[in-house]
Amino acid sequence: MYKTLLLEKEGRIATLILNRPDAMNSMNGVMMKELAECLESIKQDTSVQVLLLKGEGRAFSAGGDIKAMLDTDNPFNIEEAMSYVSRIAMALYTSPQITIASVHGAAAGLGLSMVLACDIIIAEENSKLAMNFIGIGLIPDGGGHFFLKERVGIPRAKQLMWSGQIFKGKEAKEIGLVDEVASEGLGWATAMSYAQKLMKSPLAAMIASKEILHANQIKELELILEKEAKNQSAMRKTVDHLEGIQAFVQKRQPEFKGK
Template sequence: MYNTLRLEKEGRVATLTLNRPEAMNSMNEIMMQELAVCLESLKEDTAIQVLLLKGEGRAFSAGGDIKAMLDTENPFNIEEAMEYVSRIALALYTLPQITIASVHGAAAGLGFSMVLGCDIVIAEENSKLAMNFIGIGLVPDGGGHFFLKERVGVPKAKQLIWSGQLLKGIEAKELGLVDEVASDGLGWATATSYAQKLLQSPIAAMIASKQILHASKIEELQSILEQEAITQTAMRKTADHIEGISAFVAKRKPAFTGQ
C-alpha cells in the first residue's frame, strides 16, 4: 500500500515503520505524503488503541531528505511539502490512540518533531536527537516549535532550536524530551512492553484524558503550523540556507552572513 512506510495492525496495536533504511529514513515528498495519509486514516480506526512508531535500519529518521532538496531534475516543491508536514503534525496530535515513539540511532529535524509529537518517547541510551534545522539556515517544522515548547517551555525551546544541539538519549531524558531510556538495542523491546502494559490498563479513560488535554491546544498548533510553513518557505530562499546546504554536502563548516 505504501512505498516508504509499513503499517501493521495486530489486535488493538498498530506499528508504523518509516521504511527508507537506505536513506536513514530521511523524508522525501513521497514519505511526507504517505505519512499524512496514513496518520489521517488512523484517526478513523477506533479499534486501534496504541500506535507504535519506529524506523527501519539504523535510525528513526535523519529528518528531511537534503539530497531531494538539491535535486534539480525533480525540484523539491516546498509549498506542497509544508502542506504534508502540517497534516502529519496535526494528525499525530489528534490521534485517538496513545502514541509511542521508539528511537534508535538518529532522530533529527523533522524526524525529531515527529518523535516529540508522540505521547510517550522511548529512546536508546546512545540515540542522537537534534532539532538541527538551524545548521542549514531553516526553522523547525512539523510542529517542532509547538512540541518542544510543550515539553520544555519557551526559554529552553529557544535554546534548543537556536543551538541545534545534538543530545544522546540520556541527556534528552534529563531535559524532559524523552520519557524512558532503554539500553542500546533494547528500545523496541521496551516500547512493545510499554504497549502491552497500556493494553492492560483502562486505556479508554487514558485516551479520553489525552483528548481533553489536547483539545484546547489544537488551535494553537494549527496557528504555529501555518507560521512554520510561511517562514520555512521564506527561509528556503535565503543565502544562509543555500550556504548551509552547500556546506552540509561538502562536509565543511558553513559561513553564515545573516542574510
C-alpha cells in the same frame, strides 16, 4: 500499499515503520505524503488504541531529505511539503490513540518533530536527538516549535532550536525531551513492553484524558503550523540556507551571513 512505510496491526496495536533505511529514513516528498495519508487513516480506525512508531535500519529518521532538496531534475516543492508535514503533526496530536515513539540512532529535524508529537517517547542510550534545522539555515517545522515548547518550555526550546545541540538518550531524559531511556538495542523491546502494559490499562479513560488536555491547544498548533509553513518557505530562499545545504553536501562548516 506504501512505498516508504510499513503498517502492521495486531489486535488493538498498530505499528508504523519508516522504511527508507538506505537514506536513514530521511523524508522525501513521497514519504511526507504517505505519512500524512497513513496517520490520517489510522485516526479513523476505531479498532486501534495504541500506535507505535519506529524507523527501519540505523535510525528513526535523519529528518528532511537534503539530497531531494538539491535535486534539480525533480524540484522540491516547499509549499506542498509544508502541507504534508502540517498534516502529519495535526494527525499525531489529535489521534484518538496513545502514540509511542521508539527512537534508535538519529531523530533529527523533522524526525524529532515527529517524535515529540507522540505521547510517550522511548529513546535508546546512544540515540541522537537534535532539532538541527538551524544547521542548514531553516526553522523547525512539523510543529517543532509547538512540541518542543510543550516538552521543555519556551526559554529552553529557543536554546535547543538556536544551537541545534545533539542529545543522547540520558541527556534527553534529564531535560524532559524523552520519557524513558532503554539500553542500546532494546528500544523497540521496551516500547513493545510498554504497549503490552497499556493493553491491560483502562485505555478509553487514558485516551479521553489526552483529548481533554489537547483540546484547547489545537488552535495554537494550527497557528504555529501556519507560521512555520510561511516562514520555512521564506527561509528556503535565503543565502544562509543555500550555504547551509552546500556545506552539508561538501562536508564542511557553513559560513552564514545572517541573510
